[in-house]
Amino acid sequence: MSQDLVGGSISSDELFEAQARARNFAFSYIVSMALKCIVVLGVPDAIHRHQGPTSLSDLASSLPLPLPLHHSKVDALRRLMRPLVHAGFFTGEDHYYSLTTMGKLLLPGGSLSPFIDLHLDPKMMAQWGMLSSWFLYSSDPVPFEMVRDGMSFWEWLEKAPDQKKAFRGVMIEDSKLVARVLVSECREVFEESWVESLVDVGGGGGTMAVEIAKTFPKLKCTVFDLPRVVANLKEGDGEVVGGSMFEKVPPADIVLLKLILHDWDDEKCLEILKCCREAVSQDDKKKGKVIVIDMVMGHKAVLENHELCQVQYCFDLLMLVHFNGKERNEKEWQSLFMAAGFSDYKIIRSLGPKCLIEAYP
Numbered sequence: 001m002s003q004d005l006v007g008g009s010i011s012s013d014e015l016f017e018a019q020a021r022a023r024n025f026a027f028s029y030i031v032s033m034a035l036k037c038i039v040v041l042g043v044p045d046a047i048h049r050h051q052g053p054t055s056l057s058d059l060a061s062s063l064p065l066p067l068p069l070h071h072s073k074v075d076a077l078r079r080l081m082r083p084l085v086h087a088g089f090f091t092g093e094d095h096y097y098s099l100t101t102m103g104k105l106l107l108p109g110g111s112l113s114p115f116i117d118l119h120l121d122p123k124m125m126a127q128w129g130m131l132s133s134w135f136l137y138s139s140d141p142v143p144f145e146m147v148r149d150g151m152s153f154w155e156w157l158e159k160a161p162d163q164k165k166a167f168r169g170v171m172i173e174d175s176k177l178v179a180r181v182l183v184s185e186c187r188e189v190f191e192e193s194w195v196e197s198l199v200d201v202g203g204g205g206g207t208m209a210v211e212i213a214k215t216f217p218k219l220k221c222t223v224f225d226l227p228r229v230v231a232n233l234k235e236g237d238g239e240v241v242g243g244s245m246f247e248k249v250p251p252a253d254i255v256l257l258k259l260i261l262h263d264w265d266d267e268k269c270l271e272i273l274k275c276c277r278e279a280v281s282q283d284d285k286k287k288g289k290v291i292v293i294d295m296v297m298g299h300k301a302v303l304e305n306h307e308l309c310q311v312q313y314c315f316d317l318l319m320l321v322h323f324n325g326k327e328r329n330e331k332e333w334q335s336l337f338m339a340a341g342f343s344d345y346k347i348i349r350s351l352g353p354k355c356l357i358e359a360y361p
């Protein structure tokens, strides 16, 4: 430890505590890897199927593995579980394990499994190892492209089927949750008398459009995404249009942009927003609006919540490293809307770390 600290005015207890905290931050990848391991081993599902607190030996014998877990590894399983119990994924009194709410997110079909599959995949972690080199030496736009000879995330996904599946899973899970809140708690957004049509721009797998159309059957919902993305949509996914949001967006009363703008820098966002404003301004006898669902950094709902703040900072870095995108604060959103020619905007409500914003042409 440096001379300034040892023998200075800081107590040794405070120093040891600071050292442990700092080491734990440096070690957080160990918790991430333990998390990934228990998902791969099927631990959350085995506890869930047991239907009650599960002993270590019951857990070890009920894991869905190709071969039974060797008895010499049962104690390693206990040790694997320990930091995850400590982190709050499981309760683990007397080595009887149960799932907490956070742990239930890890179940197959739970909203966290695709997120873990995507972000803790070694292929998806290479760019993080290059972050400092990118700052120091690289002329590539972002670390993601630096380690893939200039290939963008969207181009790369086409060559990486496992990661593409995980990415689609991440988006579907988020959309299911957001759509549930929208159709139950934000009905007024879709129930204005002039609202007859909606286009979900960058609507991916169509989850939002399908869920909104189920609740508001009179609303004509369209999914708009790149041609190669919409080519995968099936009948029953509603109206589908392929194209680029940088060129032309199909006209509608509402344009939805969910988790789109944070992927792009300000210049690209302006191009997208101008096309969207155009799309909701086609009928001069009618109103129109663009709904943005994205993060608002430092929004009041987030400010006093340590977890929401931290997850916003992490997503902001994720966007930087993968896309040269960013998470924006309210002032940055306002500047974008005004520069794209909108007359006004309103933050309607928060949705965890994200907000629902309406922008008016």
Ligand SMILES: C[S@@+](CC[C@H](N)C(=O)[O-])C[C@H]1O[C@@H](n2cnc3c(N)ncnc32)[C@H](O)[C@@H]1O
Pocket (backbone or CB within 6 Å): 154, 171, 172, 174, 175, 201, 202, 203, 204, 205, 224, 225, 226, 229, 243, 244, 245, 246, 257, 258, 259, 260, 263
């Ligand atoms: C982060 S995903 C969001 C998907 C969806 N809105 C959601 O929240 O689940 C970004 C989407 O933008 C789409 N996208 C990328 N470039 C696009 C373009 N030029 N035109 C239309 N969509 C595009 C991607 O294919 C992807 O589906």
Ligand SMILES: O=c1cc(-c2ccc(O)cc2)oc2c(O)c(O)ccc12
Pocket (backbone or CB within 6 Å): 118, 170, 174, 259, 260, 262, 263, 315, 353, 354
């Ligand atoms: O892996 C992700 C996750 C998100 C995401 C999910 C839920 C939120 O509340 C915010 C962000 O967004 C992503 C994204 O826009 C992207 O282009 C790639 C990956 C992810």
